[in-house]
Structures are given as C-alpha cells and as structure tokens.
Amino acid sequence: MPEHSPQPELIHLPTEPGHTVAARVFLSPQQATKGVCILAPATGVAQYLYDDFARWLNAQGYHAVTFDYDGIGLSVTGHVRDSQSDMLTWAEHDGPAVLRYAGERFGGDEIIWIGHSIGGHLLGMMPDTGNISRAITVGSGTGTWWLNSPPTRRVSWLLWGVIVPVTVPLAGYFPGKRLKMMCDLPRGVIWQWRRWCMRREYCVGAEGDWLRQRFAAVRVPITSVYFSDDEMMSPANVRDLHGFFSNAPQTQTVIQPGDVGMTRIGHIGWHRERFRPVWEQVFLPILQPVTAAP
Secondary structure, three states, X not given: OOOOOOOOEEEEEEXXXXXXXXXXXXXXXXXXXXXXXXXXXXXXXXXXXXXXXXXXXXXXXXXXXXXXXXXXXXXXXXXXXXXXXXXXXXXXXXXXXHHHHHHHHOXXXXXXXXXXXXXXXXXXXXXXXXXXXXXXXXXXXXXXXXXXXXXXXXXXXXXXXXXXXXXHHHHOEEOHHHHOOOOOEEHHHHHHHHHHHOOOOHHHHHHOHHHHHHHHOOOOOEEEEEEOOOOXXXXXXXXHHHHOOOOOOEEEEEEOHHXXXXXXXXXXXXXXXXXXXXXXXXXXXXXXXXXXOX
C-alpha cells in the first residue's frame, strides 16, 4: 500500500471528451487501511473545502480522493466559459475517471462513494458503479424547485425564471461569484440544471427512461444522510431522488443539529473542521466495515 503523504497528491485524470479532472489523493498513515473514500462534491463546491473531512478520514484508516468537476476549481482550463460540459458529462466522464483511478491505485480495497448533493446524484447517473462497495449520500435530493426547502424555494423561481435566462447569454457562463449566488458554472451545467429543476421528476423526467433505468441498475447499498435544517433540500426532494434507486438497499438517517450538539448544520459546511462532532457521531458508525455474519 502507498506510503502516507502529509500533503495531498495532485493528479490530472484524462477523459474521453478531452478535458482533465483534477483530483487529489489523501493517503492514510495507518498500516492496515480500511478502504478508500471518494468525495464527490456538491455543485460549485471546490474540492479543497473537503480537506478537513478527508484528513479526518485518513485518521480513521481510510484513504480519500477529492476532485473537481470540469469547469470547477482546479478543473477549470482557461476560463469557465470555455467548458463544454454539463452535468451528464460529469456523470459520464468525470466521476467514472475518478472511480477508475481509485480501483487501479488501491487494488482490492473497499471503495466508498460519499456523494454530497449532486455527488449523490452521480451514483445513479454513472454508467457503471460495479466497483463501489457502498455509498453515502449527504443532502442529496431532486432540485425540483417548488419542493425545495422554504429559504431556497423563495428565490428559486427568480433564479430559474429570470437570473439564469438573462445572465448566461450575456456572460457565456453563469457568473455566480459576481451575483453572490454559488460559484461560476459552465453554461451547459446551469442550463441543464435549470431544465431538471423545472420538472416534477427532475433529471429523470427531463432526460427520459434511459436515465430512470440507469438509477434502477444501481445495486450498491446506500445510506442517505439528511440534516433537518437543510436550507436547500426538503425531505420531499431527498425522498424523490432516492426513490429512483429502486433496486438499491437503502438506509435513511435524519439528523437534527441538536442530536450532535450543534445549533446549525445546513446544506453546505458539514465537511469543515467545526463539524467534527457530526463526523464522529454520524459518519463514523456508518463507515464501520461491514462484517459477514458467522
């Protein structure tokens, strides 16, 4: 097994369309490691924001791999407006590139897919999840806007109905940083996301039966983690998304902030150091290796 590196190793993974996916490998210092966790980020959340959680995983005996989707963070080549990717590109090429790398680098180790928001969607959109041992989704739900949690629902109609249609043609991408709404996103990503969020069945309703079948093909055991104060995803959003995984064994975990001694957790931030109690009380039990019955 590779030696521990105090700093993550930056790698660039090629994809069939020609772009590269920037990923970083955090190696556990433990001799007997338990597996490798792939941290699939939320839309527009740069991989470095998961560093604290990745290092904590290392201390628990897991290697960790973080990455940025094309057009985000370290995976931006030139300017974000140059990216030709949409969310299905991330699912068809970016996620699989990281998954393939983890399988090649870490051999027979257990691979755990930890998908935050859209990172959980990718589990059902990727063409092959056969080498994933199990998955944890965090705050993953459909983006159907009228089902969003109230704080997001109050602005979603404005985002999808006015802001995106006006700003994207002018800028050539979604200028989220200037608007103080998320981060900059490739135009293909934001247009596709808009189309999905305006459908009752989200991506499945927009893309058709082939995507429904791809979700249904997933057999990976899934644990869904949902924080009750999530300002974006409502319980209905989470329920609907996981309903697409019709053939995967699932466990649902709903966490009230007070359950772990916190006043607020929300949709973004659980992966930062101040939320260590969440890691220790919620994620550590979920991560425990599954042992076969005697």
